[in-house]
Amino acid sequence: MHEKIIVLVEDNPNDEALTLRALKKNNIANEIVVTRDGAEALDLLFRRGAYAARNPDQIIAVVLLDLKLPKVDGLEVLKKLREDPKTKLLPVVVLTSSKEEQDMIQSYSLGANSYIRKPVDFFQFIEAVKQLGLYWLVLNETPSTGG
Numbered sequence: 001m002h003e004k005i006i007v008l009v010e011d012n013p014n015d016e017a018l019t020l021r022a023l024k025k026n027n028i029a030n031e032i033v034v035t036r037d038g039a040e041a042l043d044l045l046f047r048r049g050a051y052a053a054r055n056p057d058q059i060i061a062v063v064l065l066d067l068k069l070p071k072v073d074g075l076e077v078l079k080k081l082r083e084d085p086k087t088k089l090l091p092v093v094v095l096t097s098s099k100e101e102q103d104m105i106q107s108y109s110l111g112a113n114s115y116i117r118k119p120v121d122f123f124q125f126i127e128a129v130k131q132l133g134l135y136w137l138v139l140n141e142t143p144s145t146g147g
Helices: 015-026 037-047 074-083 101-109 124-139
Strands: 004-011 032-035 057-065 092-096 114-117
Touching: 004 015, 004 037, 015 032, 015 074, 015 124, 032 037, 037 074, 057 074, 074 092, 074 101, 092 101, 101 114
Parallel strands: 004 032, 004 057, 057 092, 092 114
Antiparallel strands: none
16 A cells, blocks of 8 residues: 655754644644755655665655755755656645745746745644645645656
């Protein structure tokens, strides 16, 4: 049986905790794998380095991707995902505090499925994560080529 996991790419410990708390509060029971920089995210998504032996039964349901990351920024991670046939169709939701219009334009140009600005208000954020979980984990259907 394939297990659908969520990949959270987030370098800010407060935003990570907030996202994990919001997912838990919305009863999203999927395993969440957190990577804290773009290089680690790419290793996980392409099964290399420390993640070379990642369980092949784990199907990535969605990647929640911050843009401002150390080592490799989120836009570069997105670009690499879209260049590879194995990850080209993987759902990627940019989840960022960036208010730069250019970041949104570049994200969509590189193939982001969705772009969400992190609300500062926790209750708004909980609602946003609830909608994310409902859509990406329950309603959305993807080809079986996901990571």
